[in-house]
Amino acid sequence: MRDTKESRLLLVLLIAIAFALITVDIRGGRNSPVDGARQAAAAVFGPIENGMSTVVDPVGNAVSAIRDSGDRHDRLARLENQNAALKAKLGSDDRNRSRLTQLDKMLNMAAEGQYGIKGAQVIAIGSAQGFSWTITIDVGYNDGIKRDMTVLNGNGLVGRVTTVGPDASTVLLANDPDFTVGTRMEGSDELGFASGQGDRPLRVELLNGKAEVKKGDRLVTFGSQADKPFVPGVPVGTVTRVDPSNGGLTRTLYVTPFVSFTKLDVVGVVVQAPKKDPRDEVLPAKPKPTPTPTVTVTVTPSADASANASDTTGQQQ
Numbered sequence: 001m002r003d004t005k006e007s008r009l010l011l012v013l014l015i016a017i018a019f020a021l022i023t024v025d026i027r028g029g030r031n032s033p034v035d036g037a038r039q040a041a042a043a044v045f046g047p048i049e050n051g052m053s054t055v056v057d058p059v060g061n062a063v064s065a066i067r068d069s070g071d072r073h074d075r076l077a078r079l080e081n082q083n084a085a086l087k088a089k090l091g092s093d094d095r096n097r098s099r100l101t102q103l104d105k106m107l108n109m110a111a112e113g114q115y116g117i118k119g120a121q122v123i124a125i126g127s128a129q130g131f132s133w134t135i136t137i138d139v140g141y142n143d144g145i146k147r148d149m150t151v152l153n154g155n156g157l158v159g160r161v162t163t164v165g166p167d168a169s170t171v172l173l174a175n176d177p178d179f180t181v182g183t184r185m186e187g188s189d190e191l192g193f194a195s196g197q198g199d200r201p202l203r204v205e206l207l208n209g210k211a212e213v214k215k216g217d218r219l220v221t222f223g224s225q226a227d228k229p230f231v232p233g234v235p236v237g238t239v240t241r242v243d244p245s246n247g248g249l250t251r252t253l254y255v256t257p258f259v260s261f262t263k264l265d266v267v268g269v270v271v272q273a274p275k276k277d278p279r280d281e282v283l284p285a286k287p288k289p290t291p292t293p294t295v296t297v298t299v300t301p302s303a304d305a306s307a308n309a310s311d312t313t314g315q316q317q
Contacts, residue, residue, distance in 0.1 A: 102266040105154025113233050113282040116272025117152070118143055122264045123168070133176035133196065135159075135264055140167045148229035150221075150270040156235035156258035157181065157221060158267050169269075174236075175202065175261050181230055182222035186280045188212065191222060194236060194255060201240055204253040211251055213242050218283055219255060227273035233282050258284075 103119060110117045124136035139145050141164050151158040151171045159179065163170040172179055175196040183194045183204060190213070192206040204219065217239040223232030237255040245251055 099266050102154050106152070106266065106268050109152065109154055109282055110268060113231075113278040114274035114276075115152075115231060115268075115270045117268035118145065118271050119266065119268050120169075121266060132178065133173040133198065133261065134162070135171050135173065135267075137169050137171060137267060137269070138167065139269065140165045140169050142166050144271050145169050145269055150227075150229060150231045150234065151267055152234050152270065153259060153264065153267045155260070156237070157230075158259055158261075158264065160229040161269060171267070173261050174257060174259070175199070181236070182224065183219040183236055184222045184232075185211075185213070186218045186220065186283060188217075192219075192250075192253070194219070201254040201256050202237060204239075204255050206251040206253060207249075209245060209248045209251045213239060213251065213253060215239055215242065218280075220280060220283060223277065227270075231270050231273045233274070233278035233280070235283050 106117070106119070109115075118139055120137040120139040122135050123138045126132075126134060137151075145161060145164050147161055147164055149161045151160060157174050159171045159173040159176075161169050162172045173196070174181065174194075175198060177196050177198060179196040181194050183192045184190070185192070185206075188211065190206050190208055190211045192204045194202045194204045197203055206213065219236040219239070221230045221232055221234040221236060224230045235258045237257040239253050240256045241254040243252040243254075
């Protein structure tokens, strides 16, 4: 088209019409009179525009692909984090279930012995002052804990409190070589003193050198004056070996503790002693002996044996 007066007038007219249509479209909003025409144009020219953009805009496509890839990576990362959190929660739930089981067992023991206990969690092992068998628990004098209180768990005697801080305390374990507790044997009431031997069984010296003792007998704490450091009736362990009696004043036993000192988690500090000695009430029930099966053998004579027996009887007659 040549640049003439008529062409310039036509261009101005087309621009004026375009502005007029834009103004009508904007003012019309959703009810715009040109909406139908715009949709028809989009239906016709949309696929063409998409195809052209795919061909002429590879950089835009690459950016979009990278963005989508990033979104997918973020979603994958979120899923992995959710799975890790779920696994951690399941692990935590298992641990909590174990702790609840320990706590329930300990509360049952406290109820049977009428011990008033303060529950605690083991937060550290060992001692900064040496290599003694100790643990640190997360309760202290702010929780009513005092020195020389008995510590137990759902299985039996754990130890005694030796050092108390505001919110933590140190417990000397019953298997420490410096640990000694008075004991009483189940049934016979024979008294003795148990001492720790580290990872070996407790060593018990019975006051009666002629006491009748056998493997499998059980011991509980005898108790201390004013119930400190030990309250009575707490299960200590089971006799696994008895030294021969040589006519001495005492007799030596070796006792496997009820408590596993390498698997301590939930414990209880006895803050209130029982009103009376529970004696053997706190000991677990003894396992019932497995009955020995009796086998009865019945011999049935065979047909040949019966026939031979008949022939022999006939010949004798």
